[in-house]
Amino acid sequence: MKYPGTYLKTEPFLERYKVVANFLPDLSDKVVVDLNCGEPNFRKFIKYKRYVANDIFVPDNLDGYEFIHDTDTAVDVKADVLCVFGYGGGEHTGHPLESKTTGSSLVRLSEYKPKYIVIEMAHKWEDDFKIYSTLKEQLKDYKTVFTHSLDLGDHYHDKRFINILEKK
16 A cells, blocks of 8 residues: 655655754664654664664665554554654544554553654644644653744645653
């Protein structure tokens, strides 16, 4: 099955990964989990010990990382950095292409106490549904240490909202 969010693989959207990589410390001895990755492009901007990604769509390139071809509910990996790029909050928005379990999977995996949690999404989802605010309320052991907005164009999905949380 072809990944529907092909725009997320275009050059302007790579900026999301660069912003996060520039904020985080050296991850060369860390485990990174990239939930519902689509295409796990964050790995191209960091060094890591282990990179685990999942999606129901198979990425174009499977070299240099572990891929779980399954839903986020099947991921059970202890990470130092837990990422969700393109969080769509399907449980709130009802959008048919967005997982309805990403938020609960992220909260479940946060019980492994990763040092950082990265949540990146279209700003519209926070503006209209407060999906970041709602998720943040469930991550009580974490504080937001970085927030950044990116304006990549004219469509609602071009307005991006990046948050990095750190374990208290």
